[in-house]
Amino acid sequence: MSKKTVYSDLKIINYYTAKIVETMGWVMTIPLVTALIFEEWNTAIDFGIGMAISFVFGFTLEILCRDHQKEMDWLHGMFIAAYAWIILIIIDAIPGYLSGHYLSFLDAVFDVMSGFTTTGLVLIQRMYDLSIGMNMWRALLTFVGGQGMIVLSLSFLIGMRGGYMMYIGEGKSEKLLPSFTKTARAIWDISLIYLAVGTIALFIAGLVIGLKPVSALLNGIWIFMSAWSTGGFAPHSQNILYYHSMLYMLITMVIFIIGSFNFALHYAVMNKNRKEIYKNIETQSFFITVLITFTIVAVGLVRNNVYPNAVILFTKGFYQLISAHTTTGFMNIYPSQFGSWGTLAMVGITIAMLIGGSTSSTAGGIKGMRIGIIAKSFVFETKKLFMSSKTIKVQKFHNQEDIDLDNEVIKNAMVITMMYILSFVVGLIITLIYKYPIEKAAFEVASALGNVGLSTGITSPSMPDVLKVLFIILMWVGRLEFMAVIAFVAYPFMGAKRR
Amino acid sequence: MKHFVFLIFMIFFVSVIFAMPTISDMINNPSAYDGKFLTVQGQAVGSVMRRGDYAWVNMTDGTQTLGFWMPYSLARQIKYTASYDFKGDLLTVEGTFVAMSLKHDGDMEFDVSKIVKIIPGEKIVHTIDFDRIIFLIVISVIAFVLWILKKKFFTPKI
Known part of the structure; x- marks a missing residue:
């Protein structure tokens, strides 16, 4: 590996990473101002420190790497996406750690990764006396993480070269508009429109269920951000159970289902192309897999006689299933209650978590597109056995446009799916070493890898540090969909050989 | 008793x-x-x-x-x-x-x-940690100096 090439690569990688870290530093002004408004002086100081460290880190790297090369290639973009996330979870964990709500810095890092990846697993303690500023930050972590920190940076850094590679590296693929800066802005515009509508709906619901106006507004903003980003963070340790309200639950369910759909689908619908909703392979795949997995869950719950009537079974079982499938992780039961669900229902939820939401959405998992492609190709291959070669037509699937279901498309879907399954198996084996029951371990690993956030109780501040690190890695690879992480890991061995 | x-x-x-x-x-x-x-x-x-x-x-x-x-x-x-x-x-x-x-x-x-x-x-009375304030001031000054340096001397010509 040529030293010059490595040096040149490091400069361009660190230069753009610095820009992303600085962007997130600016995002900290929101919780800082919130803390000042509510006279939470210590919280304001913590965010001031977090911002200042972000800027010192960013400006130093910018100065050191000012003479970076101008052309960015795929490897740079992919590497930056993975590397920037690692730097960000460390720097952005500082305010949380300073708040005194974490047992260790690792726990604070865990929660930031959980927020950025919109997972929702938490190690925070004593949420009941968490400051308003800190709650705002936690909601922002999921909101910004769902859209993508790189998407956010791209929105501001007009003309930033190589943006497309970073955008892909962060697990997004749709190009809504000709330029990626415009695409990044369109993603933010869509999210901000929904933010306004969703917050108003939750604010009104909050007033109806007995929250005071300020509390209703804050809870509305935070729960919207978390639901839309399919994040699962809530400002209360009981999660959605805190509100004791079917109305609140239903509104969150609508928000996180919409949030789990592809941004390109939202863009199409906003441009009056409503047919896309039922023509799109991902929405078709979503409804079919929801039906199948809910049937599994319902049969499991009925067999175990968990709930006394169909209404409660639907309220608990369906909400948890949809929360799992969209990779949100909101819970309307306590983690310990999963213990009474039985193996079959747990398998149903685990499958739903692994399938996940749509590509180019805020959701995690293998994604509906890939499941749809694999299912379609499986059906086609089976049909081919009974057809003459003359009658065989090229298969297509619909995602904004009709696309040929060729071998390359199928291969890509299979590769990512196999990587998910492989990561799941490795994660499960490591978790089993710590002697957790297999169905609980499988559930928790699927939840971390699929960026879901449902928990059977394994995730807690007292869990072994090795598992905390394992879950951080699983959340990271699950969110970035492997390619960026592979580039990050493989670079020291193969990086400069490409030249 | x-x-x-x-x-x-x-x-x-x-x-x-x-x-x-x-x-x-x-x-x-x-x-x-x-x-x-x-x-x-x-x-x-x-x-x-x-x-x-x-x-x-x-x-x-x-x-x-x-x-x-x-x-x-x-x-x-x-x-x-x-x-x-x-x-x-x-x-x-x-x-x-x-x-x-x-x-x-x-x-x-x-x-x-x-x-x-x-x-x-x-x-609850939250006492303000003055050590943190001092740290905040020091690191903010460093960030400001770096920003000036970056703007004045090290902005890359694109």
């Missing part, structure tokens, strides 16, 4: 404490407590959410939190709920633990019939 009274008091105190399940006990083992009339202690957190003549009050034992359903006339006695600024009232309540409430969509809850005791909460 004094020692004897103290011993009796301690036995009584310990037996009361051990007879009183914690909120975590009920959440982790709901079937053991389902339908039982119990005395429970917890700190009120979040908001008192009024629903007609009743209200939801969420209470924590420091580890887990459970919803307590009580007449609003009882909930009105709560002055402080735990938040960043306040330590919540510490309530000792009597009532029935319900593992799966049919009237509340299957939620686990505690139906309160009586508030036995309230130890009032209080405002």
Whole structure:
């Protein structure tokens, strides 16, 4: 590996990473101002420190790497996406750690990764006396993480070269508009429109269920951000159970289902192309897999006689299933209650978590597109056995446009799916070493890898540090969909050989 | 005699404490407590959410939190709920633990019939950490200097 090439690569990688870290530093002004408004002086100081460290880190790297090369290639973009996330979870964990709500810095890092990846697993303690500023930050972590920190940076850094590679590296693929800066802005515009509508709906619901106006507004903003980003963070340790309200639950369910759909689908619908909703392979795949997995869950719950009537079974079982499938992780039961669900229902939820939401959405998992492609190709291959070669037509699937279901498309879907399954198996084996029951371990690993956030109780501040690190890695690879992480890991061995 | 009274008091105190399940006990083992009339202690957190003549009050034992359903006339006695600024009232309540409430969509809850005791909460005074302020000032100055250097001398020409 040529030293010059490595040096040149490091400069361009660190230069753009610095820009992303600085962007997130600016995002900290929101919780800082919130803390000042509510006279939470210590919280304001913590965010001031977090911002200042972000800027010192960013400006130093910018100065050191000012003479970076101008052309960015795929490897740079992919590497930056993975590397920037690692730097960000460390720097952005500082305010949380300073708040005194974490047992260790690792726990604070865990929660930031959980927020950025919109997972929702938490190690925070004593949420009941968490400051308003800190709650705002936690909601922002999921909101910004769902859209993508790189998407956010791209929105501001007009003309930033190589943006497309970073955008892909962060697990997004749709190009809504000709330029990626415009695409990044369109993603933010869509999210901000929904933010306004969703917050108003939750604010009104909050007033109806007995929250005071300020509390209703804050809870509305935070729960919207978390639901839309399919994040699962809530400002209360009981999660959605805190509100004791079917109305609140239903509104969150609508928000996180919409949030789990592809941004390109939202863009199409906003441009009056409503047919896309039922023509799109991902929405078709979503409804079919929801039906199948809910049937599994319902049969499991009925067999175990968990709930006394169909209404409660639907309220608990369906909400948890949809929360799992969209990779949100909101819970309307306590983690310990999963213990009474039985193996079959747990398998149903685990499958739903692994399938996940749509590509180019805020959701995690293998994604509906890939499941749809694999299912379609499986059906086609089976049909081919009974057809003459003359009658065989090229298969297509619909995602904004009709696309040929060729071998390359199928291969890509299979590769990512196999990587998910492989990561799941490795994660499960490591978790089993710590002697957790297999169905609980499988559930928790699927939840971390699929960026879901449902928990059977394994995730807690007292869990072994090795598992905390394992879950951080699983959340990271699950969110970035492997390619960026592979580039990050493989670079020291193969990086400069490409030249 | 004094020692004897103290011993009796301690036995009584310990037996009361051990007879009183914690909120975590009920959440982790709901079937053991389902339908039982119990005395429970917890700190009120979040908001008192009024629903007609009743209200939801969420209470924590420091580890887990459970919803307590009580007449609003009882909930009105709560002055402080735990938040960043306040330590919540510490309530000792009597009532029935319900593992799966049919009237509340299957939620686990505690139906309160009586508030036995309230130890009032209080405002929390957050002392400002001056070491952190000094650190903030120093690191902000460094960030500002770096920003000036970057703008004046090191902005790349694109």
